[in-house]
Amino acid sequence: MRKVSIFGATGSVGAQTVDLIRRAGGAGAYQVVALTGGRNIALLAEMARELRAGVAVCSDPADLAALRDLLAGSGVEAQAGVQAIAEAADRPADWVMSAIVGAAGLVPGLRALRHGTTLALANKESLVTAGPLLMATASAHGAHILPVDSEHSAIFQALVGEDIAAVERIILTASGGALRDWPLEALAHATVTDALAHPNWAMGQRITIDSASMFNKALEVIETREYFGVLPDQIEVIIHPESLIHSMVGYRDGAIMAHLGTPDMRHAIGYALNWPSRQALPVARLDLAQVATLTFRAPDLQRYPALRLAREVMARRGLSGAAFNAAKEVALDHFLAGGIGFMAMAGVVEATLTAVDGDIGPEIGGLALEDVAAMDHLARTRAGEIARRAAGAD
Secondary structure, eight states, rough: OOEEEEETSSHHHHHHHHHHHEEEEEEEEEEEEEEESSOHHHHHHHHHHHHHHHHHSSSGGGGHHHHHHHHHHOOOOOEEEEHHHHTTTSSSSSSEEEEOOOOGGHHHHHHHHHOOOOOOOOOHHHHHHHHHHHHHHHHHHTTEEOOOHHHHHHHHHHHTTSSSGEEEEEEEOOOOOTTTTOOGGGGGOOOOOOHHSSSOOOHHHHHHHHHHHHHHHHHHHHHHHHHHHOOGGGGEEEEEOOOOEEEEETTTOOEEEEEEOSSHHHHHHHHHHTSSOOOOOOOOOOHHHHHOOOOOOOOOOTTOHHHHHHHHHHHOOOHHHHHHHHHHHHHHHHHTTTTOOHHHHHHHHHHHHTTTHHHHOOOOSSOHHHHHHHHHHHHHHHHHHHHHHHHOOO
């Protein structure tokens, strides 16, 4: 029986992974080694009971007693805290879903790879902050990393049977987010509620706002460079409002391979879960006659300054990805709290990159986890200071 673990089980991607496992036979078809989650301990306990998990881990130790109560008599072990999540990744598993949001997903992903596990990576921050380290760890231990972002899964699938040397360009599609048709001058006044009204995708709060600002796409641009090893000038972004083409790969003979499907994350999750084979998935099928038209437009860098910043990060390399991600997370925290405006988030990130530039270092092959953690801490500190000053100025 195949052994699986799901990190971030109670989030959007994690819950959809549980749904696919449930539909494929649940505890009768899979041995669920570990489930981890955030503050929604009721859902975590429900999942753990249903799938008869070996251990359920919540992120906050303050929730441990409640989790134990909910799991009493189930035979499922309950643990809590960052260290417990990392230790859960050391439990032998054949396949691990990394769906913890943010930099917190890096350590458990690395620890799983050290056991030769196949890592389904929905945590894009891991590649952004420590791409060389992650890829080198997988190579050293004979592990596989399967992308679960819909865009990178699409690219991965379009490359099956192809030589990466024949790739001329990779085209990432973007919905443009909830505010894509707003007048540029109105964006500074956009609220959290406005940014959460995504027209196509049902996602978590933070990633939905990142979609509106295109910080999500900026991370994906960096992730593409790290995962597929292409040059920055081979990566393009195009606005595709329908979100039916998930990404494209252009080859040197002029051909473009596009991956199409309904906007449902279970496409990418299911592909990773069943790789290298394909299995039936409970997703809607496209009716191309009903779709009728696909539209595209170039992204406006004034509207989406995060895309420009991603280019600067790729040019700088070193620890700039770690700084970029940390500053982005802090800026988003301040926007959610009402401290800064929607467009001010990019300003906080850019100012942070400038503030830590002397500590980023040159491109290095021997990137260590400690280096990433130190930069993450420094950038969060600087970004917090910059965001507070920006809030005071407002």
